[in-house]
Amino acid sequence: MKNKEDIKVIKGFEHVKYSHVHYSHEEMIARSKNFYHWLETRRSVREFSDKPVPKEVIDNVLLSGSTAPSGAHKQPWTFCVVSNPEIKSKIREAAEKEEYESYNKRMSEEWLDDLKPMATDWKKPFLEIAPYLIIVFKRPFEYDAEGKKHQNYYVNESVGLAAGMLITAIHDAGLVTLTHTPSPMNFLQKILDRPDNERAFLLLPIGYEAEEVYVPNNRRKSLEEMAVFYD
Numbered sequence: 001m002k003n004k005e006d007i008k009v010i011k012g013f014e015h016v017k018y019s020h021v022h023y024s025h026e027e028m029i030a031r032s033k034n035f036y037h038w039l040e041t042r043r044s045v046r047e048f049s050d051k052p053v054p055k056e057v058i059d060n061v062l063l064s065g066s067t068a069p070s071g072a073h074k075q076p077w078t079f080c081v082v083s084n085p086e087i088k089s090k091i092r093e094a095a096e097k098e099e100y101e102s103y104n105k106r107m108s109e110e111w112l113d114d115l116k117p118m119a120t121d122w123k124k125p126f127l128e129i130a131p132y133l134i135i136v137f138k139r140p141f142e143y144d145a146e147g148k149k150h151q152n153y154y155v156n157e158s159v160g161l162a163a164g165m166l167i168t169a170i171h172d173a174g175l176v177t178l179t180h181t182p183s184p185m186n187f188l189q190k191i192l193d194r195p196d197n198e199r200a201f202l203l204l205p206i207g208y209e210a211e212e213v214y215v216p217n218n219r220r221k222s223l224e225e226m227a228v229f230y231d
């Protein structure tokens with residue numbers, strides 16, 4: 001319970017007092033540098049180990065993801081967590097079917113060319129090997145108790161932010177993931193029996209990386225390449 005003094009009614013609604021932790025400039029510089037160097041070690045991984053991961057870690061990373069800001073604080077997301085081997089197999093089978101079509105018919109020559117450095121193809125064994133799959137669903141609208149529809153706001157932005165924070169939390173826990181987007185993704189809504197106000201947004205396999213893993217030798221944009229400063 002908040003103290004009475006910590007609560008203020010503003011424009012008819014309760015607000016709670018907030019203050020963030022502050023650091024000296026030196027400390028801020030050191031912390032932001034350390035955090036950057038830590039995040040810089042994150043890589044998308046496509047080969048997973050089946051080594052078990054505590055369920056509590058999954059709960060915690062989901063709670064971190066769900067701290068994201070969202071339009072009108074509607075939190076327009078649902079995270080489906082799949083560890084059931086039969087459901088994982090169904091997802092793999094359906095995803096590979098779509099991916100096979102995409103790689104062989106739907107993707108342009110230019111797109112396939114751009115993907116060559118990633119050495120990807122339609123085969124997705126990680127969907128069965130990773131101990132958990134998190135399927136992020138966006139919720140474009142909600143139903144109220146009377147069944148009336150209410151639109152959510154900035155749904156893609158909000159769910160994208162939640163996914164980014166989730167990926168950061170997964171990295172911080174010492175696990176790896178991949179932002180997998182089998183396309184089209186509607187098979188996930190069917191397999192997981194989701195309501196019609198949910199659309200699959202992203203699939204994240206989570207676990208430890210396989211014993212010996214190589215990732216593309218990508219370089220990230222430098223500050224000069226990705227930022228413009230207007231002093």
Ligand code: IYR
Nearest residue numbers: 099115120121180181182183
């Ligand atoms: N969804 C496919 C293809 C793919 C597309 C992009 I853009 C990538 O950055 C990586 C893969 C797949 O998952 O293989």
